[in-house]
Amino acid sequence: MARLTEDMRWMVEHQRLGFVATVCPDGTPNLSPKGTVAVWDAEHLVFADIHSPGTVANLRRNPAVEINVVDALSRRGYRYKGTARIVDGGEELDGIVAFFRERGTKSPIRAGVIVTVETAAPLVSPAYDQGATEDELRERWLRHYAGERSTVA
Numbered sequence: 001m002a003r004l005t006e007d008m009r010w011m012v013e014h015q016r017l018g019f020v021a022t023v024c025p026d027g028t029p030n031l032s033p034k035g036t037v038a039v040w041d042a043e044h045l046v047f048a049d050i051h052s053p054g055t056v057a058n059l060r061r062n063p064a065v066e067i068n069v070v071d072a073l074s075r076r077g078y079r080y081k082g083t084a085r086i087v088d089g090g091e092e093l094d095g096i097v098a099f100f101r102e103r104g105t106k107s108p109i110r111a112g113v114i115v116t117v118e119t120a121a122p123l124v125s126p127a128y129d130q131g132a133t134e135d136e137l138r139e140r141w142l143r144h145y146a147g148e149r150s151t152v153a
Contacts, residue, residue: 021066022058049111059084073138075125087112
């Protein structure tokens with residue numbers, strides 16, 4: 001198991017949107033955004049099954065999963081690879097639901113998915129290789145989202 005560093009935890013907690021990759025029955029990838037990705041503890045991430053029938057069905061067949069969380073402004077983040085476990089009843093699900101209710105999730109939660117993080121690796125834009133700083137990238141992308149024209153890599 002990988003221990004989540006302070007920066008890895010910070011990234012998940014501040015972005016709160018992760019892209020969850022699973023494997024379909026035919027071997028093709030399935031990528032689904034999840035707005036509930038959170039840190040469960042030092043070695044696990046969690047997300048709620050609010051409306052994720054394809055993701056959950058894929059994980060029931062094959063628990064291999066990767067979650068990518070990236071800060072769109074700094075163009076950096078992490079890829080978390082591991083094994084998912086679906087929690088769809090009992091006290092453990094009650095605890096997961098309570099966790100998400102405390103975070104403001106109001107949607108019905110069908111199940112929780114706890115991911116044991118086996119490896120975690122940084123995702124970093126090639127712009128850093130060209131000498132860009134995080135502050136410069138943030139400023140460029142803020143201008144971009146504000147509608148200003150720029151050359152952004």
